[in-house]
Amino acid sequence: xxxxxxxxxxxxxxxxxxxxxxxxxxxxxxxxxxxxxxxxxxxxxxxxxxxxxxxxxxxxxxxxxxxxxxxxxxxxxxxxxxxxxxxxxxxxxxxxxxxxxxxxxxxxxxxxxxxxxxxxxxxxxxxxxxxxxxxxxxxxxxxxxxxxxxxxxxxxxxxxxxxxxxxxxxxxxxxxxxxxxxxxxxxxxxxxxxxxxxxxxxxxxxxxxxxxxxxxxxxxxxxxxxxxxxxxxxxxxxxxxxxxxxxxxxxxxxxxxxxxxxxxxxxxxxxxxxxxxxxxxxxxxxxxxxxxxxxxxxxxxxxxxxxxxxxxxxxxxxxxxxxxxxxxxxxxxxxxxxxxxxxxxxxxxxxxxxxxxxxxxxxxxxxxxxxxxxxxxxxxxxxxxx
Numbered sequence: 463x464x465x466x467x468x469x470x471x472x473x474x475x476x477x478x479x480x481x482x483x484x485x486x487x488x489x490x491x492x493x494x495x496x497x498x499x500x501x502x503x504x505x506x507x508x509x510x511x512x513x514x515x516x517x518x519x520x521x522x523x524x525x526x527x528x529x530x531x532x533x534x535x536x537x538x539x540x541x542x543x544x545x546x547x548x549x550x551x552x553x554x555x556x557x558x559x560x561x562x563x564x565x566x567x568x569x570x571x572x573x574x575x576x577x578x579x580x581x582x583x584x585x586x587x588x589x590x591x592x593x594x595x596x597x598x599x600x601x602x603x604x605x606x607x608x609x610x611x612x613x614x615x616x617x618x619x620x621x622x623x624x625x626x627x628x629x630x631x632x633x634x635x636x637x638x639x640x641x642x643x644x645x646x647x648x649x650x651x652x653x654x655x656x657x658x659x660x661x662x663x664x665x666x667x668x669x670x671x672x673x674x675x676x677x678x679x680x681x682x683x684x685x686x687x688x689x690x691x692x693x694x695x696x697x698x699x700x701x702x703x704x705x706x707x708x709x710x711x712x713x714x715x716x717x718x719x720x721x722x723x724x725x726x727x728x729x730x731x732x733x734x735x736x737x738x739x740x741x742x743x744x745x746x747x748x749x750x751x752x753x754x755x756x757x758x759x760x761x762x763x764x765x766x767x768x769x770x771x772x773x774x775x776x777x778x779x780x781x782x783x784x785x786x787x788x789x790x791x792x793x794x795x796x797x798x799x800x801x802x803x804x805x806x807x808x809x810x811x812x813x814x815x816x817x818x819x820x821x822x823x824x825x826x827x828x829x830x831x832x833x834x835x836x837x838x839x840x841x842x843x844x845x846x847x848x
Contacts, residue, residue, distance in 0.1 A: 466494065466497070466498055467822070467824060469824065471502050474494075474498050475495070475498050478491050478494060478498060479495075482495065486514075487518045489515060489522070489525075489563070490565070492512075492518060492519075493515060494565065494822055496508050496511045496515060496528055497528075497565075497821070497823050500531070501824065505532065505540075506536075509532050509536065515528070519563075522562060523554075523559060524562045526557065527547075528550075530549075530553045531547055533550070534547075534550050542829055543825050543826040543829040544826070544830050547818070547826060548844050551845070556812070559816060560814060560815060564820050566822075575596045575716070575720060576589075576592040576596035578714070579592035582714065583712035585708070585712055586610075587612075587615070588709055588711065588714070589602075589605075589606065590618060590622060591705050591708045592714075594621060594723065594724040594727035595705070595716065595727070600635070607641070610646060610649075611645075613646075616650070616653050616695060617695065617696050617704065619646055620650070620661060620662060620728075621729075621730060624731070626639040626643055626646070627639065627643070627732055628640055640670070650662055650666060651666060657690065657695075658690055659691075659692045659693060659694055659695040660763065660766060661730060664687050664763075665730065665732075667687065668733050668736045668740065671740070672739060673739040673740060673742075674740060676740050676743075676744040680740075681755070681759065684737075684756075684759045685755075685758075685759045687759075688759040688762040688763040688766070689762070692766060692769075693763070693766035693769070693775075694775075697770070697771060698729070698770070698771050699835050699837075701725035701728050702721045702722065702724070702725040702835040704728075705720075705721050705724035705728070709724075718827060719819070719827065719831060721835065722831045722834060725835060726772065729772060731774065731778055734778050734782060737763075737782075741756065741789070742785075753790075754789065754790045757786045757790035757792075758790060759786070760782055760783075760786035760789060761782070761785075761786025761789075761795070763782060763786075764780065764782030764783035764784075764785070764786055765779065765783060768782075768783065771838055771839050771840070772838050772839065773838050773839055773842055776806045776809075776839050777803075777806050777810065780799055780803040784800065787799055808846045809839075809846055812845035812846050813842050813845065
């Protein structure tokens with residue numbers, strides 16, 4: 463497995479041949495061997511291996527998907543990896559692979575991704591991007607809080623504000639995080655004057671008050687924020703490109719999975735969750751007209767969020783729209799949002815069922831994550847198209 467992920471396909475094939483010589487009915491080795499052969503373009507040999515695999519493990523649902531994937535890759539012209547897996551999974555009845563026997567996993571890297579970045583550069587932007595893409599140690603987080611003054615890009619300032627949210631049992635660590643967030647809000651204030659995206663102004667409006675009722679001044683400010691044309695200043699694809707650029711400047715070429723993780727982690731959502739709580743704490747204090755007015759602002763803001771290409775934005779935005787429709791007492795809007803939310807949840811369930819990140823096919827992973835970065839919602843919606 464380690465050779466496979468390192469791109470050393472010939473070595474991986476030789477290693478697996480040795481395993482299968484000693485244990486010819488080893489289902490895990492047969493699965494990985496099929497994947498190696500697919501990566502090598504040896505599709506006919508992969509078909510022979512998967513035939514043996516179906517004799518050894520006929521009841522395993524991932525084996526049925528793998529066999530259908532081999533057939534997809536045998537077509538002329540062969541579909542790309544992403545399309546081939548989607549069609550294979552659908553062809554065998556959309557099996558739920560969450561409880562299936564997982565593919566053998568590679569050994570963990572001797573050095574973590576973030577440690578590699580830490581050793582190669584002192585750049586605060588690169589180091590923070592690595593922290594978004596990996597798990598930073600307490601010491602690394604502490605270093606970052608001491609160097610936040612070097613962050614200037616608005617997208618990183620917003621991401622850092624969410625990254626350093628309190629939540630630890632360690633009081634000193636929480637105090638450090640709150641102090642960091644306070645300094646980040648000071649840096650964000652001048653940047654959000656005249657903003658065309660609402661994520662920054664919303665964050666500044668709500669501050670650290672998690673469930674306090676909104677004042678009338680807050681509601682007026684929320685209406686102005688909801689009227690802005692976009693929720694985010696950058697798309698998911700732009701965030702991925704920014705992460706690639708920042709790490710590349712430090713001589714780091716990350717895998718697609720790291721870029722995707724960094725991009726998603728750079729999409730703040732805490733403010734929307736705080737808003738939902740504060741709206742709930744406010745609604746019973748308002749007249750019917752005021753409640754409807756608040757609902758319209760919440761609904762409009764939810765539309766802006768749901769217009770993003772990320773699945774999480776679609777889910778969060780639709781949830782916000784539902785709260786707004788309820789406040790407006792608009793059954794037609796509520797019914798439509800409920801249907802849209804059901805579809806978004808179906809897409810999420812399908813994504814979870816397919817377990818793409820477990821498939822030991824580097825080419826598939828690259829295709830899948832590139833499509834997700836370009837437009838995750840469109841990409842994943844293909845899983846539930848009738």
